[in-house]
Amino acid sequence: MFTQAEEIKAHAGPQKTGTRLIRYVDALREAFEEEMARDPKVFLFGLDVDDHKGIQGSTVGLQEKFGKDRVFCTPLSEDAMTGVAIGAAIAGYRPIHVHIRMDFMLLCMNQLVNMAAKSHYMYNGQVKVPLVVRTMIGRSWGQGGQHSQALHSMFMHVPGLKVVAPANAHDAKGCMIAAIRDNNPVIFIEHRLLYSTEGYVPTQPYAVPLGKARILTEGSDITIVAVSHMVMEALRAKKHLEAIDIQAEVIDPVTLWPLDMDTIMASVKKTGRLLMIDNAWLTCGASSEILTRAMEICQEEAISMPALARMGFAPTTCPTTRPLENLFYPDGRTIAVKAYQMIKGKQAKGWEPPVSAKTEIDAFKGPF
Amino acid sequence: MTDQIVVARLYKTMLLIRQLELRIAEIYHTDAIKSPVHLSVGQESIAVGVCDPLEKDDIVSNTYRCHATYIAKGGDLFGMMAELYGKSTGCAGGKAGSMHLVDIKNGVMGASAVVGTTIPVATGYALAMQNEAKMTGRQRVVVALCGDGGTEEGCFYESINFAALRKLPIIFICENNRLAIHTPLEKRWATNQLCERMSTFGIQTHKIDDADVFKIRDTMINALAEIRHGTSGPIFIECATYRWLEHVGPLDDHYDDYRDKNTYQLWQDNDQISRLARMLDDQVRMEIEKEVTLTIAQIEKYAEESPYPAAEELYTHVYAS
Numbered sequence: 255m256f257t258q259a260e261e262i263k264a265h266a267g268p269q270k271t272g273t274r275l276i277r278y279v280d281a282l283r284e285a286f287e288e289e290m291a292r293d294p295k296v297f298l299f300g301l302d303v304d305d306h307k308g309i310q311g312s313t314v315g316l317q318e319k320f321g322k323d324r325v326f327c328t329p330l331s332e333d334a335m336t337g338v339a340i341g342a343a344i345a346g347y348r349p350i351h352v353h354i355r356m357d358f359m360l361l362c363m364n365q366l367v368n369m370a371a372k373s374h375y376m377y378n379g380q381v382k383v384p385l386v387v388r389t390m391i392g393r394s395w396g397q398g399g400q401h402s403q404a405l406h407s408m409f410m411h412v413p414g415l416k417v418v419a420p421a422n423a424h425d426a427k428g429c430m431i432a433a434i435r436d437n438n439p440v441i442f443i444e445h446r447l448l449y450s451t452e453g454y455v456p457t458q459p460y461a462v463p464l465g466k467a468r469i470l471t472e473g474s475d476i477t478i479v480a481v482s483h484m485v486m487e488a489l490r491a492k493k494h495l496e497a498i499d500i501q502a503e504v505i506d507p508v509t510l511w512p513l514d515m516d517t518i519m520a521s522v523k524k525t526g527r528l529l530m531i532d533n534a535w536l537t538c539g540a541s542s543e544i545l546t547r548a549m550e551i552c553q554e555e556a557i558s559m560p561a562l563a564r565m566g567f568a569p570t571t572c573p574t575t576r577p578l579e580n581l582f583y584p585d586g587r588t589i590a591v592k593a594y595q596m597i598k599g600k601q602a603k604g605w606e607p608p609v610s611a612k613t614e615i616d617a618f619k620g621p622f
Numbered sequence: 623m624t625d626q627i628v629v630a631r632l633y634k635t636m637l638l639i640r641q642l643e644l645r646i647a648e649i650y651h652t653d654a655i656k657s658p659v660h661l662s663v664g665q666e667s668i669a670v671g672v673c674d675p676l677e678k679d680d681i682v683s684n685t686y687r688c689h690a691t692y693i694a695k696g697g698d699l700f701g702m703m704a705e706l707y708g709k710s711t712g713c714a715g716g717k718a719g720s721m722h723l724v725d726i727k728n729g730v731m732g733a734s735a736v737v738g739t740t741i742p743v744a745t746g747y748a749l750a751m752q753n754e755a756k757m758t759g760r761q762r763v764v765v766a767l768c769g770d771g772g773t774e775e776g777c778f779y780e781s782i783n784f785a786a787l788r789k790l791p792i793i794f795i796c797e798n799n800r801l802a803i804h805t806p807l808e809k810r811w812a813t814n815q816l817c818e819r820m821s822t823f824g825i826q827t828h829k830i831d832d833a834d835v836f837k838i839r840d841t842m843i844n845a846l847a848e849i850r851h852g853t854s855g856p857i858f859i860e861c862a863t864y865r866w867l868e869h870v871g872p873l874d875d876h877y878d879d880y881r882d883k884n885t886y887q888l889w890q891d892n893d894q895i896s897r898l899a900r901m902l903d904d905q906v907r908m909e910i911e912k913e914v915t916l917t918i919a920q921i922e923k924y925a926e927e928s929p930y931p932a933a934e935e936l937y938t939h940v941y942a943s
Contacts, residue, residue, distance in 0.1 A: 334742035334780030341746020377732040378715035437942035
């Protein structure tokens with residue numbers, strides 16, 4: 255059994271001086287507060303950012319502190335509001351545009367792909383688009399087909415965008431600060447189920463460099479690369495595998511584009527096995543990219559090909575009903591079994607990891 | 623009597639746009655210009671009437687039919703022609719072409735090839751200008767141009783609503799040439815009451831149905847004064863016009879028979895450039911014509927002689943540092 259407290263410890267690492275245990279969502283809020291105090295050009299806007307709930311608390315109190323010019327709600331108008339953010343960014347501001355669910359970003363694709371991503375290149379460096387688009391992947395309690403999508407690979411595909419998906423409180427704050435300071439459009443992908451997870455977060459402002467993966471646990475038998483909320487499941491899998499003496503190295507890419515293949519490959523060269531767990535569908539996804547790059551690098555460097563496998567969402571629309579929804583996502587147990595088979599061979603049967611203790615998935619009770 | 627200096631200035635800019643675009647059309651078959659061109663021939667009075675009263679640091683946002691506004695706003699002519707030639711000295715280093723002219727120093731926001739796309743971007747720029755004015759005390763104004771087709775995009779209405787809601791310093795101009803590529807307004811709009819639709823957002827609207835360059839300019843002068851003094855938020859101006867040439871490319875396509883030749887004749891009779899020419903002394907007019915011819919020859923030579931970008935340019939400016 256893997257308790258929440260142990261999980262936090264594994265996730266957050268040991269406490270360091272100048273840190274305290276806070277939730278992911280509060281770490282985000284702290285990043286906004288510190289950056290808005292530091293730079294008057296930073297402003298934050300989107301539907302509901304100034305209401306009483308404040309995007310799960312991540313924007314609560316900001317309007318009181320920074321005023322209605324710098325923190326304000328908008329009409330839904332996702333398409334135009336994205337353009338507004340781009341225009342303000344071109345004019346020298348640093349907007350943070352907030353979406354409560356990632357699914358709504360499909361309404362922004364023209365602006366993000368045709369303008370945000372291309373303006374710096376197409377106008378030959380005459381303009382910069384220092385824009386952060388905050389977006390949240392939903393899951394559980396019936397989020398269903400249009401409140402649960404994870405579309406990071408669509409954004410990874412387009413040159414000019416950066417894509418970051420921090421999976422713990424420390425990286426949430428540090429990546430947000432880095433994203434706000436970055437001179438490019440950054441798609442900042444949060445996950446609803448990570449909001450309540452706690453981690454040790456420095457009280458001072460700090461930037462987690464974009465484009466650098468994080469090794470969460472070291473191990474010599476298999477490399478597990480996991481994205482966003484799947485990092486938690488990979489850490490659960492690692493715990494299950496430890497019980498049968500298999501040591502998994504769990505890596506969180508943190509930034510999905512630009513991708514830190516150096517860190518991943520250093521691990522793969524050590525373990526000879528790469529299991530990629532995406533928090534998304536597989537086809538044309540982050541997993542396709544990471545596994546393909548791994549193969550290309552092995553070929554270029556003439557080193558032996560590692561064992562490769564990947565897991566992610568079932569190739570279906572996400573169903574709402576719990577029994578089907580559970581099957582839709584990989585979890586700590588299914589990941590552990592996959593890793594076990596990669597090491598012991600496909601025929602290896604007879605090992606079933608124990609059922610995990612109550613998780614953040616069971617704890618989540620919606621509606622948002 | 624209209625001020626002769628103004629007439630001469632308007633004539634010079636409109637003639638430059640007309641003659642330069644006709645020159646582009648003339649040399650298009652040589653393939654020196656490797657970029658699809660959407661020419662504004664016949665529509666010059668809008669660009670010039672709109673841009674003439676603007677300050678250098680006011681901003682215009684453009685459609686892909688952007689040569690006229692780029693020139694009227696004071697965009698660098700050498701950079702424009704070199705851009706059409708795909709040369710490294712182009713306003714976008716040869717990487718963007720005719721549909722994406724840009725000159726930030728002279729207040730020309732980058733244009734987009736996707737209809738309507740720059741309307742919200744211009745609105746965001748206006749939001750920034752509104753904030754800036756609270757610090758500087760000086761209100762810069764953004765002008766967002768779109769065609770009648772652009773008003774059919776969702777982001778047009780979203781932008782107007784947001785601009786009206788926040789009383790942004792922006793003037794929306796619709797250049798209504800009644801064509802989306804080849805499809806006439808009658809096949810696209812339930813009613814043609816565009817200004818009436820816009821006025822329901824609680825904003826001031828103006829309709830100018832004869833492309834009269836002085837009417838357009840006067841309307842702009844008043845609109846700018848109101849916005850700069852904070853007495854008005856966004857203002858919407860619809861300007862009727864007529865596209866003389868094909869949607870994209872150098873040709874007059876009236877032989878294709880998808881539009882009425884009599885209407886074309888009426889707009890030719892109403893040509894604002896000929897009108898201005900008639901208002902000027904012959905000597906002044908001829909001086910301007912000579913100057914325009916010389917300018918075009920100079921920028922063409924510059925574009926021809928400029929180098930193409932080096933191979934490594936492919937990878938510059940993908941990300942900003």
